Amino acid sequence: MMNDMPQEAVQEQTRRIGDVVLDLQNISLSFGGVKALTNISFDVREHEIRSIIGPNGAGKSSMLNVINGVYHPQEGRILFRGEERRKMEPHVAAAQGIARTFQNIALFKGMSVLDNIMTGRNLKMKCGLLAHAMFWGPAQKEEIEHRKKVEEVIDFLEIQSIRKTPVGRLPYGLQKRVELGRALAAEPSLLLLDEPMAGMNVEEKQDMCRFILDVNDQFGTTIVLIEHDMGVVMDISDRVVVLDYGKKIGDGAPDEVKNNPEVIAAYLGTSH
Amino acid sequence: MLYREAGQFKASYIEDQQIFPIRQDKIGFIAILAFFSLVVPMIASEYWLQAILIPVLIFSLAAIGLNILTGYAGQLSLGSAAFMAVGAFGAYNFMLRIDGMPFIAALILGGLCAALVGIAFGLPSLRIKGFYLAVATLAAQFFIVWALVKFPWFSNNSTSGVISAQKVEILGFAFDTPVSKYLLTLAVVAVFALLAKNLVRTTTGRSWMAVRDMDVAAEVIGIRPMRAKLSAFAVSSFYCGVAGALYAYTYLGTVEPEGFSLDLSFRILFMIIIGGVASIMGSFLGAAFIVLLPIFLNVAMHALFAGTMPAGLASNLELIIFGGLIIFFLIVEPHGLARLWQIGKEKLRLWPFPH
Numbered sequence: 001m002m003n004d005m006p007q008e009a010v011q012e013q014t015r016r017i018g019d020v021v022l023d024l025q026n027i028s029l030s031f032g033g034v035k036a037l038t039n040i041s042f043d044v045r046e047h048e049i050r051s052i053i054g055p056n057g058a059g060k061s062s063m064l065n066v067i068n069g070v071y072h073p074q075e076g077r078i079l080f081r082g083e084e085r086r087k088m089e090p091h092v093a094a095a096q097g098i099a100r101t102f103q104n105i106a107l108f109k110g111m112s113v114l115d116n117i118m119t120g121r122n123l124k125m126k127c128g129l130l131a132h133a134m135f136w137g138p139a140q141k142e143e144i145e146h147r148k149k150v151e152e153v154i155d156f157l158e159i160q161s162i163r164k165t166p167v168g169r170l171p172y173g174l175q176k177r178v179e180l181g182r183a184l185a186a187e188p189s190l191l192l193l194d195e196p197m198a199g200m201n202v203e204e205k206q207d208m209c210r211f212i213l214d215v216n217d218q219f220g221t222t223i224v225l226i227e228h229d230m231g232v233v234m235d236i237s238d239r240v241v242v243l244d245y246g247k248k249i250g251d252g253a254p255d256e257v258k259n260n261p262e263v264i265a266a267y268l269g270t271s272h
Numbered sequence: 273m274l275y276r277e278a279g280q281f282k283a284s285y286i287e288d289q290q291i292f293p294i295r296q297d298k299i300g301f302i303a304i305l306a307f308f309s310l311v312v313p314m315i316a317s318e319y320w321l322q323a324i325l326i327p328v329l330i331f332s333l334a335a336i337g338l339n340i341l342t343g344y345a346g347q348l349s350l351g352s353a354a355f356m357a358v359g360a361f362g363a364y365n366f367m368l369r370i371d372g373m374p375f376i377a378a379l380i381l382g383g384l385c386a387a388l389v390g391i392a393f394g395l396p397s398l399r400i401k402g403f404y405l406a407v408a409t410l411a412a413q414f415f416i417v418w419a420l421v422k423f424p425w426f427s428n429n430s431t432s433g434v435i436s437a438q439k440v441e442i443l444g445f446a447f448d449t450p451v452s453k454y455l456l457t458l459a460v461v462a463v464f465a466l467l468a469k470n471l472v473r474t475t476t477g478r479s480w481m482a483v484r485d486m487d488v489a490a491e492v493i494g495i496r497p498m499r500a501k502l503s504a505f506a507v508s509s510f511y512c513g514v515a516g517a518l519y520a521y522t523y524l525g526t527v528e529p530e531g532f533s534l535d536l537s538f539r540i541l542f543m544i545i546i547g548g549v550a551s552i553m554g555s556f557l558g559a560a561f562i563v564l565l566p567i568f569l570n571v572a573m574h575a576l577f578a579g580t581m582p583a584g585l586a587s588n589l590e591l592i593i594f595g596g597l598i599i600f601f602l603i604v605e606p607h608g609l610a611r612l613w614q615i616g617k618e619k620l621r622l623w624p625f626p627h
Contacts, residue, residue, distance in 0.1 A: 070491075070492065089491070090491040090492045091491055091494045091496050093492075094492060094494030095494060102489060106486045107485075107486070107489070108481055108490075109485050110484070110485055111481050115481070118475075118478060119475075119478045119482050119495070120493055122479060122493065123494035127474070129471070129503060132470060132471050132475060132477075133468075133471050134467075135470035143285075143289060144285045144289070147285045182493065186494070
């Protein structure tokens, strides 16, 4: 679907790519005896769309969980913007500008779309509990200031009409979009997307692709994407990492990866 | 036909953020508040004020407290009555031991004591969830009641820990009549209900609800579960503590630790389940329902079967009907009276048309 994109646009995107922001070196993660990731190294460059692909259970989601601090790898080093991270809690990662969406939608079901996206801005809100209880004064000013930003995200994702709807009532495709909105509200510099297009129909996928490319293009956000739709991955990614059984079997530009015999073997199987 | 929001446009975020964005709701709320603060004191009998309205208000405040913890932050607790006891005994000791202690200050300090105890007993919530946490809060319930009886210092060495509340005086005005006590309770409850509403519609409330709905996602966007859970425990216990102090000072006058039993904790839990979980208004509706229904049933049974039925049978029958009605309500609307009210309002917007 992105094949007919003008050639200049593609070139401009590749030109913007900058230095390495996230460098993962020899990451190994295991749960008891189960090895989820074995000795994986790759890097992510500024402003690029970096995809992670692989068959089910390859360790893709575990990789994202390592990046934003939900899991702590037993071995390996993670350098984010040149600084080595020791055991890091997810909220610290969030404070450093890493946001993410989840494979199974992880929205706050009892809250409205607006409130869900507002929570995305919680790190930027400074008022304390007493100010909130008093409301009129600093807390109200802050709410309004951040509401403006949230409305920008709502406009960007074209979900104006549902802003007051509880997210539990929304269809799946829109929930995915709201989840992206919540991540965007934090104005992240690194956005981790875990299967943003899973279970979507063609139109919804096209919309989601457009949003991802626009985020990357307009805000310069670096994106790490896990996705099973190979058409999408090969079209929009700058570089692709391929995992299989927790090991890295391929890394490079989409075309390189597509022709890598190991990758083909992992996806299609080989005749022995 | 009267309940239409057509023509009410919001031109700024301030207008959109109001507690009552629909004009009719605002007028209705002001009318209800005016009725309870101006008309009720003139027409209500002493029995109504002392035995019905004051306890309903106090239980509403306690229910708001539990609703913050269980409804908004999703942490099940069975210790509300114990936190009420801490508030009551805390306020009593501040009044007793510090000369010229203003009543409102003692009320708030009592609440703060409860908040500290609440934080301490909230610590297990960082590791355990759901029913297991409820069992852990049972420890608070039994430990606090035991400690208040065991250490006579808390009750100024009275036998079995009974305390008699001192006279309530604010700026030289003595609150000794039922009407004045009722108005004082109403004022305190109204102010704290407003503060609670403000808390739940700002970042604090959103972080509580985020932890309740999906704690991993909340952490990933930067909310600290520890801070959210402990602040919920603190605020919740503060509200229960203030309610407990009012319970001693404006309702009963004389309280003992045994009065704040597990039974009372369960009643407050029923109030929020019936009234509506995660709803400030639901806390009021639930408290009114649980306090008023037994009284209403009692009066109704007397009117219907006076003399024809043994008293023991009648009172048991009351309990059976009470339980049955609770089950009926939960089947009809599991989200409580607040949800029924909301559905009613949505229907009213369209009335007389079906769509």
